[in-house]
Amino acid sequence: MLAVSKRCFVFPCSCRAAPPGCGPHTLGRLFSAMTQVVPPILSVTPSRALVDEKFKVLVENLPPGYPVTVRSLHNSEDKHDWEAYGHYVSDHSGVVSVSEDLSYGGTYTGKEPMGLLWSMRPVPGSRPGLRLRKMNVCTPMLVTISVHSGHEGFRDQAPLASVLTERWYMAPGIQRITNNEQGVQGTLFIPPGPGPFPGLLDMWGGGGGLLEYRAALLASHGYVSLALDYLRFDQESENLELKYFETAFNIIKDHPQVMSDRVGIFGLSLGSLVAVTLAAYSTIIKPCCIVCISSNHYYPAQGSTVASRFEGVTRQLYKARVNEDNQVIWKDVGLEFITDPSNIAEVGRINCPTLLVNGCDDQNWPTVETAEDVARLMREAGKEHLLSRLAYPDTGHLIEPPFSPHFRATTFVIHSSKEKVLLLWGGKTKPHSDAQEDSWRKILSFLQFHLYCGPCLKAKI
Amino acid sequence: MDRKQYCVKLSVQPSRGLMDEKFIVLVQNALPGSQLTIRALHQCEDGHSWEAFGHYTADTTGTINVSEDPSIGGTYSGVEQMGLLWSFRPIPGSKSGLRMRKKNIQTPMEVTISVYQGHQTEGFADLVPLSGVAVERWYMAPGVRRIPVTEGGLTAALFLPSGPGPFPGLLDLWGGGGQLVEYRAALLASHGFASMAIDYLTAKITMETGKMVDNQYFETAYRVLQQHPQVCGSKIAMIGLSFGTSITLKMAVYSEVIKLSAAVCISGSHVQPVDGSVEEILRFFQKNGEKTRFSEKNEVIWRDLLLPIPTDPSLKVNVGRLQCPLLLVVGEDDQNWPSQESALDIKEMMARAGNSHLLTVLSYPNAGHLIEPPYTPHARSSTLKTVEIEEKVMCLWGGQTVEHSRAQEDAWKKMVVFLKENLYGGRNPTSFSHL
Numbered sequence: 001m002l003a004v005s006k007r008c009f010v011f012p013c014s015c016r017a018a019p020p021g022c023g024p025h026t027l028g029r030l031f032s033a034m035t036q037v038v039p040p041i042l043s044v045t046p047s048r049a050l051v052d053e054k055f056k057v058l059v060e061n062l063p064p065g066y067p068v069t070v071r072s073l074h075n076s077e078d079k080h081d082w083e084a085y086g087h088y089v090s091d092h093s094g095v096v097s098v099s100e101d102l103s104y105g106g107t108y109t110g111k112e113p114m115g116l117l118w119s120m121r122p123v124p125g126s127r128p129g130l131r132l133r134k135m136n137v138c139t140p141m142l143v144t145i146s147v148h149s150g151h152e153g154f155r156d157q158a159p160l161a162s163v164l165t166e167r168w169y170m171a172p173g174i175q176r177i178t179n180n181e182q183g184v185q186g187t188l189f190i191p192p193g194p195g196p197f198p199g200l201l202d203m204w205g206g207g208g209g210l211l212e213y214r215a216a217l218l219a220s221h222g223y224v225s226l227a228l229d230y231l232r233f234d235q236e237s238e239n240l241e242l243k244y245f246e247t248a249f250n251i252i253k254d255h256p257q258v259m260s261d262r263v264g265i266f267g268l269s270l271g272s273l274v275a276v277t278l279a280a281y282s283t284i285i286k287p288c289c290i291v292c293i294s295s296n297h298y299y300p301a302q303g304s305t306v307a308s309r310f311e312g313v314t315r316q317l318y319k320a321r322v323n324e325d326n327q328v329i330w331k332d333v334g335l336e337f338i339t340d341p342s343n344i345a346e347v348g349r350i351n352c353p354t355l356l357v358n359g360c361d362d363q364n365w366p367t368v369e370t371a372e373d374v375a376r377l378m379r380e381a382g383k384e385h386l387l388s389r390l391a392y393p394d395t396g397h398l399i400e401p402p403f404s405p406h407f408r409a410t411t412f413v414i415h416s417s418k419e420k421v422l423l424l425w426g427g428k429t430k431p432h433s434d435a436q437e438d439s440w441r442k443i444l445s446f447l448q449f450h451l452y453c454g455p456c457l458k459a460k461i
Numbered sequence: 462m463d464r465k466q467y468c469v470k471l472s473v474q475p476s477r478g479l480m481d482e483k484f485i486v487l488v489q490n491a492l493p494g495s496q497l498t499i500r501a502l503h504q505c506e507d508g509h510s511w512e513a514f515g516h517y518t519a520d521t522t523g524t525i526n527v528s529e530d531p532s533i534g535g536t537y538s539g540v541e542q543m544g545l546l547w548s549f550r551p552i553p554g555s556k557s558g559l560r561m562r563k564k565n566i567q568t569p570m571e572v573t574i575s576v577y578q579g580h581q582t583e584g585f586a587d588l589v590p591l592s593g594v595a596v597e598r599w600y601m602a603p604g605v606r607r608i609p610v611t612e613g614g615l616t617a618a619l620f621l622p623s624g625p626g627p628f629p630g631l632l633d634l635w636g637g638g639g640q641l642v643e644y645r646a647a648l649l650a651s652h653g654f655a656s657m658a659i660d661y662l663t664a665k666i667t668m669e670t671g672k673m674v675d676n677q678y679f680e681t682a683y684r685v686l687q688q689h690p691q692v693c694g695s696k697i698a699m700i701g702l703s704f705g706t707s708i709t710l711k712m713a714v715y716s717e718v719i720k721l722s723a724a725v726c727i728s729g730s731h732v733q734p735v736d737g738s739v740e741e742i743l744r745f746f747q748k749n750g751e752k753t754r755f756s757e758k759n760e761v762i763w764r765d766l767l768l769p770i771p772t773d774p775s776l777k778v779n780v781g782r783l784q785c786p787l788l789l790v791v792g793e794d795d796q797n798w799p800s801q802e803s804a805l806d807i808k809e810m811m812a813r814a815g816n817s818h819l820l821t822v823l824s825y826p827n828a829g830h831l832i833e834p835p836y837t838p839h840a841r842s843s844t845l846k847t848v849e850i851e852e853k854v855m856c857l858w859g860g861q862t863v864e865h866s867r868a869q870e871d872a873w874k875k876m877v878v879f880l881k882e883n884l885y886g887g888r889n890p891t892s893f894s895h896l
Contacts, residue, residue, distance in 0.1 A: 039624075039625075039626070041653050041881065041885055043653075045482070046475040046477070046478055046479075046482060047479065047602045047651075048477035048478070048597075048599070049475055049477070050475075053474065053475065060881075060885075061885050061886070142603070144604075144623075146624075158625055160625075161624045161625070162623060162624040162625065163602070163603075163604060163622075163623050163624060164602075164603040164604030165603060168477070171594070171595070172476055172477060172571070172594075172596060172597045173594065173595025191594075192573075192593060192594055193593035194589050194592070196468075197468075198468070220476075222470055222472075259468070262468075448489075448490075452468045452470055453468065
């Protein structure tokens with residue numbers, strides 16, 4: 001039996017006031033060694049949620065004034081461990097409510113109901129430059145939330161309690177269909193119900209590949225969404241300017257469950273360049289609205305492909321600055337490119353509502369300057385009324401769905417040279433996470449307004 | 462496509478919930494002031510379809526929020542956040558006497574919620590909804606593990622909460638219909654209790670030998686639970702419904718082996734031949750079989766079989782000797798067992814013995830016998846095949862749907878708090894406010 005003094009059972013209000021020998025280690029062992037004493041009750045509500053839904057993490061049945069650490073742990077698809085944690089002290093009734101109480105330290109501080117998700121980072125000892133992205137959207141992201149005794153050294157012993165929570169990109173009933181019709185590679189997500197639904201063409205950036213998670217999440221909000229694989233370096237001839245994207249857009253538009261005059265485009269980074277050029281130049285398709293995150297309007301030569309132009313940019317990157325952490329900053333190189341007006345897409349030709357979202361600490365592309373430029377050009381063309389802008393301080397390039405961890409710099413493979421670099425995206429975790437949450441809500445609201453109850457319908461009534 | 466129609470947006474949050482969690486059903490972007498029907502449809506494991514629906518009017522912003530706005534008709538009316546679940550009934554044309562019970566609790570109950578133009582009451586299959594979503598309702602929280610138990614001749618299933626433990630334990634017993642009914646144990650494990658659902662009437666050993674289990678069967682279950690490395694052996698409770706309460710009270714008072722920290726008895730009685738085996742208790746009930754009554758619809762009413770409450774002490778569990786807290790849940794319109802009369806008698810016996818501080822009675826007017834976890838549809842009567850009789854009968858359980866559903870919700874909440882207080886040693890009952 002442990003030799004603990006009577007004072008232990010009074011549970012002092014902070015571990016600093018605890019008598020020697022009665023620190024969190026001892027108390028933690030008290031809980032687990034004495035099978036007469038049951039552990040605290042930890043709950044996460046809801047236990048299954050979409051990735052953009054909030055949860056409430058509650059710890060009950062602790063001793064009053066007891067220091068604990070609430071921790072989240074996730075083992076990613078590529079087998080890396082990610083964690084976040086906050087230090088708390090229970091109230092007089094033995095409760096810690098992550099939604100209501102302040103975290104005194106950890107990977108986040110203050111009152112942060114979702115801090116256990118957005119402040120996640122690779123566990124100490126992981127290799128640098130990791131990024132967390134779900135590839136298989138048919139299964140949930142599994143996160144273990146646990147509560148540990150004490151603050152310092154909380155990892156040294158087993159948790160007092162833990163629960164598993166599921167975070168889903170796909171709502172129940174969503175159909176996921178691989179598309180390779182008409183040479184277009186992508187994945188289509190269709191919401192449950194009779195429809196018809198508005199549609200969205202969803203594109204990511206220069207990293208290439210097929211990322212489905214945002215399209216799946218958009219489908220969970222009622223949009224038929226096509227996640228498009230377009231940066232096919234090996235198939236340049238098929239990715240002729242605009243044609244590939246127009247075909248993709250029409251696949252959505254012509255789908256029996258899609259309202260053909262309610263199809264929009266959603267792009268991030270290079271994807272936003274595609275959105276802007278389609279809206280400005282396509283004579284075949286007319287998007288109902290476009291959302292551009294970390295916007296890009298660099299468009300030096302017509303008739304070339306997105307891939308070849310992107311390669312053109314990457315070939316200049318030897319000029320890019322590398323900081324003392326060995327992180328590559330592309331922003332200034334990009335700024336050089338876009339100062340020449342002949343290298344810019346004629347955004348004044350855009351005729352649909354446009355939402356630009358960017359981070360003011362974007363170190364990857366001069367998105368602040370781009371947004372300013374787009375605003376100026378659209379104003380000059382009398383199209384200012386179509387433009388909405390969201391710009392977030394201390395926010396970087398990778399503005400992802402809410403509660404996704406923030407990546408200030410991650411490894412990136414440059415296709416042409418096969419070189420692996422550590423790319424600086426920018427942003428500080430807390431403001432960047434706030435921006436993700438705020439922008440997503442506003443993006444959904446923008447899409448709902450234009451695609452679900454847009455002016456085109458009102459005009460007909 | 463008709464361009465004039467608004468693109469009505471329907472959402473249910475959470476789209477994947479536990480069976481006892483509330484959800485918010487929201488319709489947006491409807492024509493302001495339009496009449497709409499929101500309908501839930503579920504096809505259960507045995508292939509029968511169930512529906513529930515409410516009639517609403519969209520407000521000036523074209524919105525309907527089921528948790529705030531009243532239904533003015535359908536299978537429920539008024540502001541009823543969960544009406545789309547608890548008012549489920551078999552679709553027109555279904556056979557009578559159905560009861561909704563999930564057997565495979567490792568998969569969710571799937572419900573389709575749709576919104577239709579106008580105030581519809583029938584023919585939904587021929588209508589195209591404006592919008593529809595799929596909703597999952599789970600008995601098992603993520604990380605809860607199901608472990609079949611066969612040691613000691615048991616037919617049981619243990620549900621362990623996620624986490625290291627140790628957890629308080631729970632023995633879960635259902636009634637005269639027999640079978641291994643797992644859903645309540647699975648749901649209680651989702652609340653942090655290591656719960657063992659036990660089949661004690663149609664156990665494998667009974668089916669093979671033809672003999673009913675003896676009292677040791679329950680003591681074996683208790684021991685297996687107590688000795689599990691993730692169970693806190695000194696914190697075990699028992700919960701029984703209907704005939705399960707007979708076992709629970711008997712074990713709580715008389716067993717030398719079973720030492721309960723708490724007991725929950727739903728829709729039951731303490732009337733039984735004391736010291737009787739399961740078989741003897743069943744025969745005692747059968748002896749009074751001529752007291753069976755029938756409703757005008759020819760439904761079987763069995764509540765009189767145990768009435769009047771005997772004065773002979775050898776025919777009632779001596780609840781005056783109870784040493785653990787007891788929660789009794791009573792439906793005042795119980796037509797199957799005299800649970801209200803029994804509760805009154807239990808109260809008197811305990812008052813006389815001086816242990817009534819252990820007793821809490823939750824009594825619900827117009828609630829029937831089958832007080833199930835919340836939002837389970839109410840069955841006023843259903844077909845039943847018990848272990849005593851060969852053919853199926855239409856059994857009257859009692860209860861009026863609205864009050865019965867409220868009783869289920871209230872009783873469950875209080876039951877979980879009761880279990881947490883007594884098994885987790887809750888310091889402050891109000892801290893379980895998220896329920």
